[in-house]
Amino acid sequence: MKASAFAYARATSVANALELLAVHGEKARVLSGGQSLIPAMNLRLVAPEVIVDIGGLAELRGIVIEGETLVIGALTRHADLLKSSDIVKCAPLLAAAVAHIAHPAIRNRGTIGGSLAQADPASELPACMLTLGASIVVRGPGGERRIAAEEFFRGIYETQLAPQDLLVAVELPVADSGSAHFFQEFARRHGDYAITGLAAQAVLEGDRFAALRLGYFAVGDRPVLAEAAGKLTGVTVTPALLAEASDALSDELDPHEDQQATPAMRRHLARILLTRCMASLLKRPDLQIGGVA
Amino acid sequence: MTAPVAISLSVNGERVEAHVLPRLNLADFLREHLKLTGTHLGCEHGVCGACTVRVGGEIVRSCLMLAVQANDTVVETIEGLSDSGEIADLQAAFRDRNALQCGFCTPGMLMAAQDLLREKRMPARDEIREHLSGNYCRCTGYQAIIDAVETTAQMRMELKV
Numbered sequence: 001m002k003a004s005a006f007a008y009a010r011a012t013s014v015a016n017a018l019e020l021l022a023v024h025g026e027k028a029r030v031l032s033g034g035q036s037l038i039p040a041m042n043l044r045l046v047a048p049e050v051i052v053d054i055g056g057l058a059e060l061r062g063i064v065i066e067g068e069t070l071v072i073g074a075l076t077r078h079a080d081l082l083k084s085s086d087i088v089k090c091a092p093l094l095a096a097a098v099a100h101i102a103h104p105a106i107r108n109r110g111t112i113g114g115s116l117a118q119a120d121p122a123s124e125l126p127a128c129m130l131t132l133g134a135s136i137v138v139r140g141p142g143g144e145r146r147i148a149a150e151e152f153f154r155g156i157y158e159t160q161l162a163p164q165d166l167l168v169a170v171e172l173p174v175a176d177s178g179s180a181h182f183f184q185e186f187a188r189r190h191g192d193y194a195i196t197g198l199a200a201q202a203v204l205e206g207d208r209f210a211a212l213r214l215g216y217f218a219v220g221d222r223p224v225l226a227e228a229a230g231k232l233t234g235v236t237v238t239p240a241l242l243a244e245a246s247d248a249l250s251d252e253l254d255p256h257e258d259q260q261a262t263p264a265m266r267r268h269l270a271r272i273l274l275t276r277c278m279a280s281l282l283k284r285p286d287l288q289i290g291g292v293a
Numbered sequence: 294m295t296a297p298v299a300i301s302l303s304v305n306g307e308r309v310e311a312h313v314l315p316r317l318n319l320a321d322f323l324r325e326h327l328k329l330t331g332t333h334l335g336c337e338h339g340v341c342g343a344c345t346v347r348v349g350g351e352i353v354r355s356c357l358m359l360a361v362q363a364n365d366t367v368v369e370t371i372e373g374l375s376d377s378g379e380i381a382d383l384q385a386a387f388r389d390r391n392a393l394q395c396g397f398c399t400p401g402m403l404m405a406a407q408d409l410l411r412e413k414r415m416p417a418r419d420e421i422r423e424h425l426s427g428n429y430c431r432c433t434g435y436q437a438i439i440d441a442v443e444t445t446a447q448m449r450m451e452l453k454v
Contacts, residue, residue: 002316002318005314006316010361106339106427108352108353
């Protein structure tokens with residue numbers, strides 16, 4: 001189908017975009033790369049009266065390292081993240097995740113800000129933001145504020161963004177040189193939305209985790225930072241402990257049912273991902289033998 | 294503001310000036326305003342890849358881009374790539390390998406395959422498969438398409454083009 005009719009305004013600056021959003025409020029939607037918004041409009045799932053196109057705002061594009069913080073502008077495209085040596089060095093988890101976002105033609109248009117503002121619970125970047133402890137930088141009528149990723153996502157397509165707000169950047173702590181990451185997802189076709197996925201980041205001390213964050217996606221109405229990670233931190237991971245942590249994971253997740261999978265299947269896949277993640281991060285293939293999942 | 298918006302862009306090397314409604318997507322602009330009907334519209338939500346064109350040298354879904362967003366850009370369609378001879382060898386390989394039947398997906402397949410071959414001279418079959426993963430074909434079962442892209446890469450390596 002085709003999108004219904006709307007009025008179009010090309011923002012000339014961030015200030016101008018904020019003015020337009022202040023005037024039009026809930027009737028308006030922000031257009032960045034359009035790779036989520038335009039399909040939704042073509043399917044008539046949304047029918048905004050006004051489109052505020054921020055695509056031309058160069059000030060919102062780019063990746064900068066400021067001391068211990070990596071700042072990624074909202075209009076930075078998935079293709080830019082994939083090609084950036086700064087991302088490989090400072091946030092290798094993101095580099096691994098972006099390769100799973102849709103297909104090349106979509107990665108050439110889709111942006112990090114658009115993906116986060118869309119907040120599809122099956123998409124990769126929101127979960128990565130939780131895992132990496134990102135702050136989402138938002139500008140609105142009251143000025144600029146930072147929202148922790150854990151607070152930002154509120155439900156399916158729901159975030160802390162008000163209609164007058166513009167997501168301008170994300171800030172991530174630069175990864176420690178001793179940190180390790182794991183990213184894997186199950187999808188029917190490479191590039192499709194995940195049935196279940198895991199974005200994990202860890203700091204290892206010998207054979208133990210000094211820190212471990214497990215960001216699951218497509219297991220509910222928003223990305224989840226699994227508390228089961230606590231059971232696996234600061235101790236030697238044995239098959240018995242992994243089984244216990246997997247049970248805790250099953251208990252804490254509350255997956256949804258859709259045409260792709262039942263809640264039971266999603267819990268099962270989440271456990272498999274946990275096992276693979278442990279075997280990979282700890283370089284312990286023995287944890288996968290026999291399979292606790 | 295729902296009124297038509299003036300746009301100016303380059304399409305296959307020619308300057309195009311037009312007034313378009315904001316809701317018009319780039320694929321419909323190419324097909325219905327410019328009569329460049331080689332760009333196909335399948336799903337209209339970014340899944341099938343039949344509408345793949347180049348904007349600024351990079352492949353995009355023209356069903357997921359508004360014509361107004363193409364203002365000031367350089368657009369190349371299958372007609373442009375075909376007429377310039379850029380993909381003549383790839384097209385010949387598709388014919389030789391039976392990499393098409395109904396032909397609906399072929400323009401998008403050729404755009405995506407040429408994008409990969411410009412990026413990488415000799416991609417592995419897995420890489421070809423991954424790069425074309427966003428393009429549906431309901432006739433061939435894909436193997437012949439992968440064969441055709443692989444053959445073209447080998448021939449270009451031998452010819453050093």
